[in-house]
Amino acid sequence: MQGTLTRRRFSQAILAFAALATVPLRVFARNDEAFKAVNTDEAMKALFGDKPMTVDDSFEFKVPDIAEDGSIVPVTVSTEMEGVKSISLLVDANPNPLSARFHFMPGAVPEFKTRIKMGESSDVRAVIETADALYVSTKNVKVTLGGCGG
Amino acid sequence: MNRREFIHLLLQGAAVAGTGAYAGSLAASTRAFYDLEAFGSARILHMTDSHAQLNPIYFREPNVNIGLGEALGRWPHVVGRNLLKELGNISARDAHAFTYLDFVQAAEKFGRVGGFAHLKTLVDQLRGEVSDGSSLLLDGGDTWQGSGTALWTRGRDMVEATNLLGVDIMTGHWEFTYHEDEILENIEAFNGEFLAHNTYATEDALFDGVPVYDEDTGHVFKPYTMRDLKGRRVAVVGQAFPYTPIANPKRFIPNWTFGIRDEELSRLVDTIRAEEKPDAVILLSHNGMDVDLKLASRVSGIDFILGGHTHDGMPRPIEVENSGGKTVVTNAGSNGKFLAVLDLEFGASGVSGYRYKLLPVFSDLIAPNPAMQAHIDAVRAPHREILEEELAVADSLLYRRGNFNGSFDQLIVDGMRQELDAQIALSPGFRWGTTVMPGEAITMDRLLDQTCMTYPETYVREMSGAELRTVLESVADNLFNADPYYQQGGDMVRTGGFNYRLDPLAAMGSRVSDMTLANGKRMQDNASYKVAGWATVGSQSTGEPVWEVVARYLRSQKTVRIDRLESPTLMNVDSNPGLADYRGGFA
Numbered sequence: 001m002q003g004t005l006t007r008r009r010f011s012q013a014i015l016a017f018a019a020l021a022t023v024p025l026r027v028f029a030r031n032d033e034a035f036k037a038v039n040t041d042e043a044m045k046a047l048f049g050d051k052p053m054t055v056d057d058s059f060e061f062k063v064p065d066i067a068e069d070g071s072i073v074p075v076t077v078s079t080e081m082e083g084v085k086s087i088s089l090l091v092d093a094n095p096n097p098l099s100a101r102f103h104f105m106p107g108a109v110p111e112f113k114t115r116i117k118m119g120e121s122s123d124v125r126a127v128i129e130t131a132d133a134l135y136v137s138t139k140n141v142k143v144t145l146g147g148c149g150g
Numbered sequence: 151m152n153r154r155e156f157i158h159l160l161l162q163g164a165a166v167a168g169t170g171a172y173a174g175s176l177a178a179s180t181r182a183f184y185d186l187e188a189f190g191s192a193r194i195l196h197m198t199d200s201h202a203q204l205n206p207i208y209f210r211e212p213n214v215n216i217g218l219g220e221a222l223g224r225w226p227h228v229v230g231r232n233l234l235k236e237l238g239n240i241s242a243r244d245a246h247a248f249t250y251l252d253f254v255q256a257a258e259k260f261g262r263v264g265g266f267a268h269l270k271t272l273v274d275q276l277r278g279e280v281s282d283g284s285s286l287l288l289d290g291g292d293t294w295q296g297s298g299t300a301l302w303t304r305g306r307d308m309v310e311a312t313n314l315l316g317v318d319i320m321t322g323h324w325e326f327t328y329h330e331d332e333i334l335e336n337i338e339a340f341n342g343e344f345l346a347h348n349t350y351a352t353e354d355a356l357f358d359g360v361p362v363y364d365e366d367t368g369h370v371f372k373p374y375t376m377r378d379l380k381g382r383r384v385a386v387v388g389q390a391f392p393y394t395p396i397a398n399p400k401r402f403i404p405n406w407t408f409g410i411r412d413e414e415l416s417r418l419v420d421t422i423r424a425e426e427k428p429d430a431v432i433l434l435s436h437n438g439m440d441v442d443l444k445l446a447s448r449v450s451g452i453d454f455i456l457g458g459h460t461h462d463g464m465p466r467p468i469e470v471e472n473s474g475g476k477t478v479v480t481n482a483g484s485n486g487k488f489l490a491v492l493d494l495e496f497g498a499s500g501v502s503g504y505r506y507k508l509l510p511v512f513s514d515l516i517a518p519n520p521a522m523q524a525h526i527d528a529v530r531a532p533h534r535e536i537l538e539e540e541l542a543v544a545d546s547l548l549y550r551r552g553n554f555n556g557s558f559d560q561l562i563v564d565g566m567r568q569e570l571d572a573q574i575a576l577s578p579g580f581r582w583g584t585t586v587m588p589g590e591a592i593t594m595d596r597l598l599d600q601t602c603m604t605y606p607e608t609y610v611r612e613m614s615g616a617e618l619r620t621v622l623e624s625v626a627d628n629l630f631n632a633d634p635y636y637q638q639g640g641d642m643v644r645t646g647g648f649n650y651r652l653d654p655l656a657a658m659g660s661r662v663s664d665m666t667l668a669n670g671k672r673m674q675d676n677a678s679y680k681v682a683g684w685a686t687v688g689s690q691s692t693g694e695p696v697w698e699v700v701a702r703y704l705r706s707q708k709t710v711r712i713d714r715l716e717s718p719t720l721m722n723v724d725s726n727p728g729l730a731d732y733r734g735g736f737a
Contacts, residue, residue, distance in 0.1 A: 062413070068409075145620070
């Protein structure tokens with residue numbers, strides 16, 4: 001098999017390239033700090049410093065009102081905003097609120113679907129970062145014991 | 151003799167056959183009761199939440215149905231005399247249908263309600279009054295569960311009953327407590343259409359190639375249908391119960407995912423309006439009344455939401471304003487007790503007028519349809535010995551419906567505590583379950599009305615006071631959350647062996663206090679208690695079905711009298727119009 005590029009090796013190569021091409025090292029350090037933060041304020045500060053944030057419910061931010069399974073809560077974010085650099089998801093009540101951060105290359109369509117893990121009912125925030133502004137939308141997701149439906 | 155004459159004869163037969171003190175008034179009142187003046191050019195009949203009650207039963211409406219926030223004082227959260235005041239001048243018969251007042255006396259006078267053979271006669275009469283092809287019969291679901299025969303035939307007896315009844319369109323909730331393949335087979339055997347715009351296959355399941363209605367969208371069922379009623383195009387969209395995998399076991403339907411999905415609904419309605427050019431758009435909903443009212447305020451373009459799930463016999467609809475005009479929201483009760491009649495009048499651009507009547511189905515006023523009766527007798531025949539066993543005699547009225555313990559719930563938790571040797575018992579706050587009159591036998595039929603489902607296994611385990619509090623808090627939030635989108639539509643979990651203090655207005659996690667054992671001892675968070683329960687949603691419990699446990703208890707009791715209800719001491723709701731004759735007391 002010598003000389004052939006396996007699928008796994010190919011993926012590894014792509015990832016390495018992507019990382020080098022797009023993310024400066026200081027971002028890694030900043031992300032690391034943000035993902036380790038134990039409350040939303042700390043995580044926000046690590047991500048964005050003191051940049052002001054605007055409440056914006058005009059972009060699509062879809063979560064269930066009540067989660068069918070707290071360990072895999074589906075989230076969709078999509079926006080037509082120009083120049084989106086990143087979108088972050090934070091779950092206030094999780095031990096480490098920052099659940100995910102997506103970086104977008106110039107020209108990339110700023111939308112994604114993912115699943116986040118939630119230990120209990122909580123506000124969930126989606127933060128869109130452009131070159132000069134931050135926009136946040138907040139939704140409450142209930143994680144319940146279930147049962148007893150009429 | 152045409153169909154209409156035949157039905158008229160049946161109705162007259164019923165009146166004449168009803169002998170005794172009220173026979174005279176019955177003949178006159180039958181006509182008045184079910185004869186509707188002609189109105190409009192299309193007739194939509196709506197039934198919901200029959201819970202497989204093939205035969206006539208008694209059903210007591212709640213004296214506790216608390217509404218908070220926007221729902222405070224808004225129907226259906228107005229009970230008893232408070233409701234009568236708002237209804238104005240109605241007959242004693244209607245007052246009995248819509249309230250719990252003087253239940254025993256009134257039920258003795260007016261008799262049982264519902265029954266599919268009676269419903270069939272009434273449906274045929276109401277459809278016969280309008281021209282062929284200008285009516286529809288819609289069923290909001292919770293049809294395949296609630297009786298022994300429904301469980302043992304995996305809902306098929308009810309599929310056949312709805313076929314005989316002529317149901318054109320249905321959606322579901324407890325239907326999803328059978329297995330996916332059984333549900334799909336039942337739908338295959340159903341002559342009408344099963345609709346749900348808010349049921350999708352999960353992404354993993356789509357990848358695995360599970361059967362779906364639409365591969366591209368992932369819809370498991372057809373989302374909507376167009377029906378031509380004498381040249382008028384009526385769109386019906388199905389809205390299944392949004393929280394099935396949370397309120398009921400996900401393990402039966404692992405590949406399906408739900409949700410209210412009002413944004414998708416809004417887009418779907420816009421598409422239907424643009425492409426199908428309908429004269430009317432109807433949402434056949436299993437959301438529950440309060441969820442439907444909120445949805446109606448957020449989604450425009452729907453003319454009528456015909457709702458179910460919360461078992462609210464809404465005497466009149468509520469009109470909700472939204473950005474596109476208004477949406478009319480209804481709820482049609484449960485257990486076969488009501489049949490809703492929506493008559494539509496059309497103008498140049500869609501619906502120009504409507505008339506809505508929620509007709510109580512009084513079995514004594516209606517002759518049973520022979521073909522339906524034959525079906526009911528046939529499905530029951532192999533099981534009659536089990537179903538008709540008289541387990542004990544009721545010495546007081548036994549009912550369930552209401553936010554807290556009903557007397558039949560109290561019987562169930564008492565029975566579980568004794569038979570399973572447990573200090574505490576928990577029983578779910580389901581809204582189905584019929585009523586047993588004082589002096590009546592408690593048959594296995596009646597016990598199964600309260601307990602029959604696909605996950606009836608009991609458990610006995612140690613729980614800490616803190617765990618029990620968490621259960622109460624969690625269920626209380628499903629009932630009293632200020633935002634109806636976070637409610638699941640059940641009532642409060644029923645408790646046996648302990649009681650508590652409840653502040654429905656408080657925030658999640660701080661509604662419950664003062665948990666106290668039946669012996670008066672205060673419960674401790676870190677103490678351990680032996681708890682019996684049933685209907686576990688997570689994984690299957692290992693104990694015998696709850697009806698076996700309670701049947702054993704009843705056989706040992708011979709007669710049962712419930713004088714004490716373990717329902718909580720309530721705070722901050724003593725003047726709530728959704729509460730009357732409350733026996734749990736106030737703090």
